[in-house]
Amino acid sequence: MINLTKEKLLSFLIYLASTALGAISFLYPFFTPGLEQNVPLSQVRAGQAPLVYSLLVALCLLVILFEVQSQAVDAKLIALLGMLVAINAALRFIEVAIPGPSGFSPIFFLIILTGYVFGGRFGFLMGTLTLFASALITGGIGPWLPSQMFTVGWVGMSAPLCVPIVRLVRGEGKFSEILVLMVFGALWGLLYGAIINLWSWPYIAGPSAHFYQPGEGWLEAVKHYSIFYMVTSFVWDLGRSFGNVLLILVAGSATLRALRRFKQRFGFSYQPLEGQTV
Amino acid sequence: MHTYSWLVWTAAALICISVTRNPLYLVLILFVLQIVYLMIAEQGDEAQLFVNPIKFTLFVVFTTAIFNVFTNHFGDTVLFTIPGKIPLLSGVVTLEAFVYGMTNGLILSGMLTTFSILNLALPMRALVHLIPRAFYPIAIITSIAITFAPETRRQLNQVREAQAVRGFRARSVKDWMPLAMPLLIGGLERSIQVAETMTARGFASANDVHIPNIYRLSILGGLLMLIGGWIVSVTSSFQYLTFGLLTLGSVGVMIAFWRIGKQTPRSSYKKERWHISDFFIILFSLLALLPFVWDIPGISRETLYYVPYPRLSVPPFEPITGTLTLGLLAPAIIFLITKTYAKERST
């Protein structure tokens, strides 16, 4: 018994540490002014920084993946995830087919809903592996992949947060459930874009872009970034948010019913750990 | 070519690109990369070359240059001035900013090209095989997904026809339901069949392997060291401490995964063979990397760090560094040799 709780504690700490590390790795561009201490070599450090931090994010991703999957060694779950990831990855091709500028991505729909129905860890795997599998299929492995996988994983992992909210408004099976999910999808549509854009910012704007502005701290960097964000990706992200909302509105309830019926019929023994919505 | 040699080459290219900000070196590296890309794309599948790499590079370089020019207003060589108080845009537009932005673009497109080459060179299955054994459920899930994803598209066509048979036409987003639902439900049902097949073939369906707490502790320790390293790097300039912590932390985590992987009773029956060409590729990649990360006596490393500000000047260039960089051409040369050898054999 004691071993079991120690294990759970360790798991929890690992989740915490890796998420923290991942988050700060994402946010490092706001902190690089601290690096520019007038030493020419620090510019070199700043040049490597994006790569190093990408690797850190990749590492955090690996750690979380490890924790998440170690509870999911069941054939049914593996097959279910495999098939759903296959469908979601195939859906991603639609992204390319939609004309006009838009960040609309159909993959979030299933990631949010499966995370909601099957639990946070399922959602995390669903998100991460959708991107991984579609990157493999389309030959789209790139330096952005760890950050994307990490963030999308969190979309799925955080979906169970909707559960207590739905319970609060007593909306199971009713339209209010869909409404909650729609809001969730809209929020993540924007948040995802903002986070992912952080990856490209240093490359496009250059970490030492504000080197020559004396007295700049991280607040200035945030301002800089918000402008960068508005210019480059905000419209895109609006498209994504809107797409999520539309999909959940149109297909949400039927899909939820199908997923729930399936879960009940095949008796999944995969229960999310209590307090899993870290 | 062995997967690992490709990985070494990729790592070398990435490190070279990210270490230097000297446009001359970057252009050289990009030139090398373009050649490798064209060689690989030729021998690979047909339709992967949908983006002309040179045009793409130019596009990226130009766009980032423009972006930087209009958002950063420093430098002595003023081209023109944007008047007024528009946030971010107003101020002098300088040549230095242009060059600086261009450099960013060169770095970005260098990274992208490197990864494009990696994508072309390594088949899907090789990449899946890279997944460490400790992550074997994820490897299997990915394999299943890759196996069934193409089928999903075929299923979609089948569903579309089946729905047409009962008079259904997809006209708007709302009409996608009769297409999406059978697809989803069909997929769910099929997954059960796959699971049953896996179980009948002896797939471990319970958590047989218990991971001792020591590995978890080691992972946690590694993570804490990494966080520590980050804090140190931000708050002070003890580079070596940062570097040390980061390395130790990563290594600690990696070793934990490796040990856990050893515990699982799985084997892999595909063994890649090493060829002499792999040796050359690894050797030349490391040689190319050398001047970028090591202080070789007689070769100035300062040339790597070029800044156009405050006044634009011709970037320095160290010929030996340039020559060693050409080592990244190794894969292209190997392909050329094998191609001509194969042609000779067939005639």
Added chain:
Amino acid sequence: MIHISKLTFRYPASETDVFKNVNLDIEKGEFVLFCGASGIGKSTLLRCMNGLVPHFSGGEILGDIQVAGLNPITASPKVMSRQVGFVFQDPETQFVLDRVEDDIAFSLENAGIPPDEIRDRVNHILALLELSHLRNRTIFSLSGGERQRVAIAAALAFSPSILILDEPTSQLDPQSAEEVLQAVIRIKESLQLTVLLSEHRLDRVLPYADRIIYFKRSDGEVISGSVREILPQMAFSPPVVKLGKQLDWSPLPLSVTEAKSFVSQYHSEHKIAIPSNGKKKHHKPLLKGEHINGGYNGKLVLDDISIEIKAGEILVLIGLNGSGKTTLLRTLVGFQKPKSGQVWLDGREITAGEPAEICRDVGYLPQDPNSLLFAEHVQDELTITLQNHGMRNTNGWTDELMRQLDIYELRGCYPRDLSVGQRQRIALGAILVTRPEVLLLDEPTRGLDPDSKTALEKMLKEWRTQGKAILLVTHDVEMAANLADRVILLQDGRVVSEGDPAYVFTQSNQFAPQMVQLFPDTGWLTVQQTLDGLEKDIL
């Protein structure tokens, strides 16, 4: 080898036992056939042998079962997989990895077997099943028969002593089915396996089976005995067997070859001229295809085909795989535009029409009706089609149609939970609800058990009487023999033979019903016709 005593099982959340107090003994090296209607418990019992029931399915199980010295209930499927190889029904979903080699090696990799040994075993199995030339192909590029053989290979990866196959050929066409069953018979001999096979298409395997285990319907009774003992008691058996039973031939012939010796006593009688097919009504052709040339990917699949489907008539289209049958159907309905030629529906040209439009008047049942069904309730499947066409449900038409199709009681059920036969009838409802006068059915017998087939035959005959024009594409020659007014034989995209069923069937060796093989030149197609004819002859 296998000893079962007083085995009882019930699925979770179910109130009835699937089977009760089953006793069974199977010796090493036996070839045992499991027969009985679908859904009666055969599959469940087979899955008890390797532990899938109850480990994968859940449920309550009572009784004793010993398989190869192990108890599947306490051992897990993981342990049982070393002794028992299992092959499932569906060639589309029975694999995990997409390369043939990799899929076969999957279970070996999982068990941590050293790589060299894996390589040896894989090579050995590939050679055994004649798959070596396919080892690098993706499974999706293989035919159904090849895929099932790969599934068998994967099941044999651990060199088990028992091989269980659960309806392995029900989704396959006759060629592939033959391929698979021959492979099973061959490896049984060379590997000295004990084989348990559940099948509906008994004709091919009867001569090789040692025993039959027959699930009598509904009362859960299971009888076991030698083939010739049990066959007469079974509700469905090949025509040859039925004939032999009626004529008291002894020993009961199991195949056409065995029956030939009995036929000689009748054969010396005079040859009977091919009887005309009764009333030669002049029916109106409702759906016509004229000089259709079509193909895709630069290949010519249909070569100058002209076809007429007349009201009140069942036209059967037969041909080998790849002869163009499905392409022809799809061209008629508008999914493929022909390179040249026209399609006429009741005088109107529809060559360039939209399938969704055409299908209001031409009911088309595709090969896999599952893709049609997605509603929550059976009755919705019918109303959705009406909505799609902008038609209204007048005077309880949908209810009446459901009653005709014997699915009225199921109208509130979730369609995908139902059996194959039921789902097919629901799909038929979904396409018949617009009251089309023409009906095209593409391989409707795939995966159907004998009971559902009989029900389908009845319905088709009923619709024929109502005056519908029916085109039936099928591999099932016995069903064709029962139903066809006219037969068209397609080969390489060309009509090779057309006309009277007796005439066309005698033209082709591969597509001859058993009665035709036994009594060629008599024009007898079914058991009933043969019996009548012989009676007339004798008198």
